[in-house]
Amino acid sequence: MAEERVSVLRQLSDELAALVAQAGSSVVRVEGRPRGGASGLIWSAEGIIVTADHVLERDEDITVGLPDGQEVKAALVGRDPATDIALLRIPATGLPPAPLTESRPPVGHLVLALARPVPGGPMATIGVVSAIGGPWRSRRGSAIEGLIQTDVTMYPGFSGGPLVGADGLVLGLNTSALVRGLSLTIPTAALRPLVDALLTHGRVRRGFLGVSVQVVSLPPALRDRLGQPTGLLVAGVEPGGPAEQSGVLLGDVLVALAGQPLRTLDDLQAALSGERVGQTVPALVVRAGQVIEVAVRIGERP
Amino acid sequence: MRTRLAQVLAAEIAQVAARARDWVVAVRAGGHGGGSGVIWSADGLVVTNHHVARFSRAEIVLPDGQRVSGQVVQRAPEHDLAVLRIAAPGPLPPARPRAVETLRVGEIALAVGNPFGQRGAVAFGLVTGLGRATWTGQQPSPVIVADLTLYPGNSGGALLDAEGRLLGLTTMVMPPGIALAIPASTVAARLREWGLAEG
Numbered sequence: 021m022a023e024e025r026v027s028v029l030r031q032l033s034d035e036l037a038a039l040v041a042q043a044g045s046s047v048v049r050v051e052g053r054p055r056g057g058a059s060g061l062i063w064s065a066e067g068i069i070v071t072a073d074h075v076l077e078r079d080e081d082i083t084v085g086l087p088d089g090q091e092v093k094a095a096l097v098g099r100d101p102a103t104d105i106a107l108l109r110i111p112a113t114g115l116p117p118a119p120l121t122e123s124r125p126p127v128g129h130l131v132l133a134l135a136r137p138v139p140g141g142p143m144a145t146i147g148v149v150s151a152i153g154g155p156w157r158s159r160r161g162s163a164i165e166g167l168i169q170t171d172v173t174m175y176p177g178f179s180g181g182p183l184v185g186a187d188g189l190v191l192g193l194n195t196s197a198l199v200r201g202l203s204l205t206i207p208t209a210a211l212r213p214l215v216d217a218l219l220t221h222g223r224v225r226r227g228f229l230g231v232s233v234q235v236v237s238l239p240p241a242l243r244d245r246l247g248q249p250t251g252l253l254v255a256g257v258e259p260g261g262p263a264e265q266s267g268v269l270l271g272d273v274l275v276a277l278a279g280q281p282l283r284t285l286d287d288l289q290a291a292l293s294g295e296r297v298g299q300t301v302p303a304l305v306v307r308a309g310q311v312i313e314v315a316v317r318i319g320e321r322p
Numbered sequence: 323m324r325t326r327l328a329q330v331l332a333a334e335i336a337q338v339a340a341r342a343r344d345w346v347v348a349v350r351a352g353g354h355g356g357g358s359g360v361i362w363s364a365d366g367l368v369v370t371n372h373h374v375a376r377f378s379r380a381e382i383v384l385p386d387g388q389r390v391s392g393q394v395v396q397r398a399p400e401h402d403l404a405v406l407r408i409a410a411p412g413p414l415p416p417a418r419p420r421a422v423e424t425l426r427v428g429e430i431a432l433a434v435g436n437p438f439g440q441r442g443a444v445a446f447g448l449v450t451g452l453g454r455a456t457w458t459g460q461q462p463s464p465v466i467v468a469d470l471t472l473y474p475g476n477s478g479g480a481l482l483d484a485e486g487r488l489l490g491l492t493t494m495v496m497p498p499g500i501a502l503a504i505p506a507s508t509v510a511a512r513l514r515e516w517g518l519a520e521g
Contacts, residue, residue, distance in 0.1 A: 027485065028331050028334055029331055032331065033429045034429075036428040036430065037426035037427065037428040040426070040427050040428030041427075041428070044427070132448075138453065140451075140452070143427060143450050144428045144449075145469040146469060173469055
């Protein structure tokens with residue numbers, strides 16, 4: 021066969037293989053469930069591994085398989101089922117932490133999902149960024165800004181592995197369990213505070229009022245006075261919960277908490293951040309047509 | 323708009339696929355469907371899947387449309403591999419195999435085969451992993467896992483690298499879309515054992 025120049029296709033192939041080898045050195049195997057391994061990402065050289073919560077079906081007897089073939093026992097640092105994140109610690113130093121980027125990939129950006137569900141080499145699938153989500157709320161009170169949706173195939177055990185951009189930097193952590201059937205990635209920017217919270221508290225704390233609410237329009241007079249079109253009607257009060265103990269009543273309309281207006285459910289979730297747990301803050305409530313202030317002690321979401 | 327690289331890439335993919343169509347054949351063993359096969363040697367050895375060439379004979383449709391009869395001369399169900407000999411009308415252009423040992427995860431992979439009878443259809447993807455699979459409940463055999471969308475009829479067809487070399491025979495599509503291939507090295511090793519290829 022005639023001597024040929026190195027094709028662009030071959031160059032691309034070589035680059036992708038090199039990228040997988042490089043980024044794959046920070047991808048570990050996590051054994052924490054009976055039906056097969058999953059993946060994890062080396063977060064720090066001192067043995068912090070971030071993985072997906074749902075792949076850990078037990079709190080003990082978790083094994084991490086390092087890229088060099090070593091098998092080590094891991095301790096569970098903490099887990100956050102609401103965002104499907106868990107943190108492990110392994111007795112190791114000098115590990116290669118994954119190179120992270122907090123930049124938001126444009127839609128259409130070429131990405132690879134890396135994983136190591138079985139002993140041996142890494143696994144990789146390729147695709148593009150399909151969409152970047154807005155604030156995504158789970159039923160369990162978490163909100164993730166900029167969730168990355170891709171068309172990469174996530175095989176069993178791909179959860180907990182990284183999504184890697186064409187520059188080799190990690191864009192976030194893959195999970196197939198947040199929304200079944202979708203390949204989703206928790207972006208690095210959202211990952212950092214979750215990891216910090218798990219390192220500090222062993223869990224991600226979220227504020228809690230113990231109310232169920234629905235968005236309602238405010239009467240024109242109140243709308244003008246408060247400068248917001250809607251508030252949150254208290255449709256249920258959990259017995260013994262923080263709201264009841266603070267004197268919030270069924271039928272109240274919450275319009276502000278700790279100085280932040282409450283127009284939507286997202287506003288309430290944002291106001292109930294983890295650092296407010298245990299604090300007593302003023303709530304503005306419309307009760308019998310009057311705007312009154314109620315001191316509310318924010319609890320922690322169970 | 324500057325799309326030079328994408329255009330070059332597109333042309334190169336088309337070229338790799340076009341060359342492979344010279345040695346990817348259709349295998350018809352009667353009954354439903356049919357599969358794909360690969361011309362292994364210029365003198366008429368064709369390799370395909372055991373589950374495609376289920377009987378002692380199969381009809382082989384050459385790239386130029388000629389139909390010839392193929393006789394199964396060896397099979398290895400543990401690798402889902404069957405070897406046929408055809409009476410070649412002339413020297414055939416064989417595939418250029420590549421050893422699996424040199425293959426890296428993340429390399430580009432293409433598949434050429436006959437999904438749903440569509441001759442020489444191309445799929446584009448990535449080498450996802452290198453592993454072992456058990457076809458017959460016996461000893462596991464090495465496989466290439468690829469991130470490719472394949473369909474019935476691709477079985478026995480070609481998995482190619484970026485330069486059009488034969489990485490393996492596409493064999494099976496797992497439920498979530500995992501394509502598996504028997505490495506060309508495995509095929510070569512069995513052919514040597516059977517005395518069907520030079521060492």
